[in-house]
Amino acid sequence: MKLGVLGTGTVGRTIATALVAKGYDVKLGSRTADHAGAREWVERSGDHASQGTFADAAAHGAITFNCTKGEHSLDALRPCRDALHGKVLIDVTNALDGSKGFPPSLFVCNTDSLAEQIQRELPDTRVVKALNTLTASLMVDASRVPDTDVFVAGNDAEAKASVAGLLHKAFGWQREHVIDMGDITASRGLEMYLPLWLRLYGAVGTGIFNIRVVKG
Amino acid sequence: MKLGVLGTGTVGRTIATALVAKGYDVKLGSRTADHAGAREWVERSGDHASQGTFADAAAHGAITFNCTKGEHSLDALRPCRDALHGKVLIDVTNALDGSKGFPPSLFVCNTDSLAEQIQRELPDTRVVKALNTLTASLMVDASRVPDTDVFVAGNDAEAKASVAGLLHKAFGWQREHVIDMGDITASRGLEMYLPLWLRLYGAVGTGIFNIRVVKG
Numbered sequence: 001m002k003l004g005v006l007g008t009g010t011v012g013r014t015i016a017t018a019l020v021a022k023g024y025d026v027k028l029g030s031r032t033a034d035h036a037g038a039r040e041w042v043e044r045s046g047d048h049a050s051q052g053t054f055a056d057a058a059a060h061g062a063i064t065f066n067c068t069k070g071e072h073s074l075d076a077l078r079p080c081r082d083a084l085h086g087k088v089l090i091d092v093t094n095a096l097d098g099s100k101g102f103p104p105s106l107f108v109c110n111t112d113s114l115a116e117q118i119q120r121e122l123p124d125t126r127v128v129k130a131l132n133t134l135t136a137s138l139m140v141d142a143s144r145v146p147d148t149d150v151f152v153a154g155n156d157a158e159a160k161a162s163v164a165g166l167l168h169k170a171f172g173w174q175r176e177h178v179i180d181m182g183d184i185t186a187s188r189g190l191e192m193y194l195p196l197w198l199r200l201y202g203a204v205g206t207g208i209f210n211i212r213v214v215k216g
Numbered sequence: 217m218k219l220g221v222l223g224t225g226t227v228g229r230t231i232a233t234a235l236v237a238k239g240y241d242v243k244l245g246s247r248t249a250d251h252a253g254a255r256e257w258v259e260r261s262g263d264h265a266s267q268g269t270f271a272d273a274a275a276h277g278a279i280t281f282n283c284t285k286g287e288h289s290l291d292a293l294r295p296c297r298d299a300l301h302g303k304v305l306i307d308v309t310n311a312l313d314g315s316k317g318f319p320p321s322l323f324v325c326n327t328d329s330l331a332e333q334i335q336r337e338l339p340d341t342r343v344v345k346a347l348n349t350l351t352a353s354l355m356v357d358a359s360r361v362p363d364t365d366v367f368v369a370g371n372d373a374e375a376k377a378s379v380a381g382l383l384h385k386a387f388g389w390q391r392e393h394v395i396d397m398g399d400i401t402a403s404r405g406l407e408m409y410l411p412l413w414l415r416l417y418g419a420v421g422t423g424i425f426n427i428r429v430v431k432g
Contacts, residue, residue: 103401103402103404103405105326105327106326109325109326109408110321110322110325110326110411111321138432144432145430145431145432146430147430148430153415179416179419179420180419181415181416181418181419182415182418182419185319186319186415188319188411189319189411189412189413189414189415189416190412192325192408192409192411192412193408193409193412195326195404195405195408196405196406196408196409197405198405199369199397199398199402199405200395200397200405200429202397202398203395203396203397203398204395204429204431206431206432208431208432209429209430209431209432210429210430210432211427211428211429211430212427212428212430213416213420213425213426213427214361214362214363214364214425214426214427214428215361215420215422215424215425216354216360216361216422216424216425216426
């Protein structure tokens with residue numbers, strides 16, 4: 001299966017590397033067609049790894065992960081509109097505004113979310129918010145935080161099922177731990193979890209944690 | 217020990233009832249000195265239950281719980297300023313704006329929080345945000361969601377320790393499951409969890425759940 005990964009930062013490279021390791025054919029997309037970090041990633045990742053522009057990666061993927069920095073996501077995705085027509089985009093981003101120091105704030109929240117902005121920008125793409133609630137190394141390896149939960153939100157039930165299937169096969173997330181939160185507006189809650197996550201990072205002393213929803 | 221509880225809604229009555237059951241001497245405060253719901257609560261709660269205005273309850277309590285509706289909290293607390301001087305106020309509120317339908321939004325978030333507004337309104341009170349992340353019946357009975365976590369945030373370490381002690385003695389929250397999130401600005405994350413909590417309510421099918429932080 002061919003997958004696209006947009007963004008060459010820690011999240012993008014971690015996801016792309018984990019997908020190649022599982023046998024997927026992955027194109028890593030960046031702003032320029034010949035990004036040094038992407039080229040280096042391709043060189044050490046073997047035959048199933050390639051790189052190109054954001055649009056190249058989006059055209060390549062049956063499903064594409066958006067791992068660009070939140071503040072650049074709309075600009076990165078605009079040229080992918082045709083390539084993503086009718087396809088599933090997994091939006092992993094957070095709307096962190098790093099410009100104002102600690103505690104960081106969000107540049108969109110409450111009555112809107114970044115995932116909703118993306119869905120509006122790409123009306124013919126089936127956007128599914130997922131994996132933005134944990135650190136990159138845990139996104140791709142559920143076994144490190146057993147029986148904890150991840151979430152999907154989006155307007156298309158079939159797309160969410162595809163994403164849950166991919167999260168299971170590629171990263172080990174059991175279906176019962178992929179909680180369907182509803183339509184894309186549920187991304188508000190998922191993105192507004194970030195300020196809590198950041199404080200938990202400080203309180204717990206590591207970013208290597210996740211949450212489990214426990215029914216009483 | 218004498219405690220004050222401000223607010224006669226579900227949260228206030230649930231907390232006040234649980235505290236009386238544990239032997240605390242509780243005054244339930246409302247807008248008027250002779251609130252029908254508060255009087256009814258006193259009648260069925262025995263000798264350690266009394267009622268009065270918000271200021272009466274705040275004057276009574278060595279520690280006071282703010283369980284008023286978020287949108288009315290500042291108005292309710294303003295007359296309590298003298299009574300709360302130097303004392304600990306446990307702020308259980310959420311900044312839910314119910315006026316705009318579903319999904320509900322927050323009337324303050326991101327770069328501020330209701331707990332911070334309260335702390336600014338009552339500069340000589342030691343405000344500790346706590347228990348706003350779960351439904352009332354679980355706040356007062358940790359045993360129903362074993363090994364899950366609650367959080368405290370506030371500027372005064374001693375006040376947070378007092379609150380953690382009270383949560384342990386009164387409601388069964390083990391010290392290791394009361395996570396200290398830092399200063400009062402951490403309330404932003406705790407209050408911004410609400411939109412996620414509300415969606416989880418829908419996804420899980422009940423409000424009787426809590427989260428556990430699992431380190432990898």
